[in-house]
Amino acid sequence: MHLASCGGGGGGGGGNDPDNGSGGEVTTSGLLWHDFFGLDAVNGLQVSDLAGAKTVRVSGVETAVPTPDGQHFITYEYDLDDDFSTVSIYTRDGQRVDAATFDGYVRRVRPSPGQLGRMILTWSPTAGGVGSDQVELIAIDFNGRVTLASYPGVHAAADWLPDGRVLHLGADGRLRIGTPALPDTAVAQLSVSGRTPAGLWVDPAGQRIITRWNVLWEDGGIRSTDLWISAIDGSGLEQLTDTGLSSYGVWSPDGAFFAFDMDPANACTSTGCSGIPIGSCDLYVAPATSRRVGAAAASFTVTGADGRRKVLGCDLRGWTR
Template sequence: MGLLPPSRSRGSRRCWAAVLVAAPLVWLAACGGGGGGGGGGGSVAPAPSGPGPSIAAPTGRLWHHNYALDFLDGTQIASATGGPPMAVTPEAEAIPWPDGSQYVTAEWDLRTDRTAVRVHATASGAVLHEAAVDQYFRAPRPAPHRKEWVLGRVSDSVTTAGVYAVIDLAARRVLDQFPADDAAVDWLPDGRYVHVTHDGRISIGTVGVAARQAVGQLALPRGLTVNEVWADPQGRRLALRLWSKSEAGTIDVSDLWVSDLDGRNAYRHTQTRMTNRARWSPDGRLIAFDVDTGSLCDFSGCVGHCELWYADADAREVTALPAAGDARQFRVRNRSGQERVLGCDLLGWTP
């Protein structure tokens, strides 16, 4: 199966278009599903009365590209417990494997219109696998069970959904691909993936197997649809971005909800109306999230700033306001040893 010709529209670097990929991939000379849906009914749990749960202290390593921390481009690793930071790469966003031992980068080259996808060892920075994909490959998600597999999303522009593709970088081939126009996808810790349609149908798939197993239905509040999903490291719960859009296509509300893997016991985790991304702590106790006033855009553009917060995963209706005390901001040390608040974006959270 050959590559499909893409359109040539491009956005900003943070919103670069991806392009439709079909097996086999085209590699640089230097480089070494269907089915599913339906199922049982989920339920939206009411918010508890009284004070919320206390917030556990964060641990582990925080992968970020918060330029303001040290005025450095690229990815750094901050310690959640006050240790010194570590520079990872000066150019690319580095997305780590769950154990933090290696990371993947995806760098699009405007001149060649190709994306260089590389897997690096964290300790040394050495390239372990490298391949080039025609056009743009975005938002890579490393497979928790395989050090050479990456799930990514590819499309022909920022306004089209395209497909999800699972790539074996060692074998240099596409293992699976399926449409992304109506679903969000993430890995489960055992190597399967969870597939959630925009209307809340949840199924579980296996790479290379067309049919998925329907496991449940998320009961969505009126007017909201599923835009993104993140499975917890234990494979028991989901964090989901639910949003609504205006008739003009701008985002009105964007917040995180949490549910069991089958969609049951769902509750609204954040009540900021401006939260777009989530990262689970390695032990699944906490969820890090952004509050991005720049995500609410109109025809005049996007303005504002982004803050990074964390709260207990069991917390509900989190407003992330200092006076509320229902969430906290990460305090880490920069390269000069000064304590600073860590800002957006959080690329990964590893032990």
């Protein structure tokens, strides 16, 4: 699928650097799992085929992610009144395989690429108030209802490697790798001057990582946020996006490309988003060789359920074959 580059603006994505992902077209393929309401004015998890087929809505639940092989998806729903979360596993055609409830707020799920039912939950005791600041990363075996490991999650992140091990990025920038029990084996110390870590995404081959780094206001709000890329051992750390507004990266199935967001709501104080005009969250794609890429990158164009071609916006939940 050829993706045309959008025009200018924002975050230093243009310039004369031939490796910044701007200009021309990129060619990629696969299935994009997203919850972009603006595509067909429907809520829920949708799948758009970059080969051009019409977008299909597979679930009415927006908070959902596909497994890396694209054969299942996982929903996570929070009941505000009773303060519990329901996590469910479905086949790609929408048949529920399993479900379980958890006390507190499951705010994110990261499925294992190697074993259905293994996942990393980002969990808080509650969705609001003091308890929402207490974040843990919990590796679980859903099938056996077993907690495999848990560790602090504030300013930290974790993701699966293809072989089933876990890579953990601590609040101190230290990378650790191991089994889900995660023995204290440090593999690297990452540092970006003036920034704190906040996200981690391992490429499908387990060779590279995208990490998110925030600049914080004095009150703890996010002043700006961008993505960096490095080898799995932390070597060769380089700035990947230069927008001040990018909070996540999604690898293409072959690892040749990455998608990223530009969302004005990402840069806020604790009392609201200030100093930045509030607009729509936009979605972009660029080769993984890009550096300091911004809004001059290409956008995804997909086919809606009505047969019309449209630019895809946020949020992208996964990219599978």
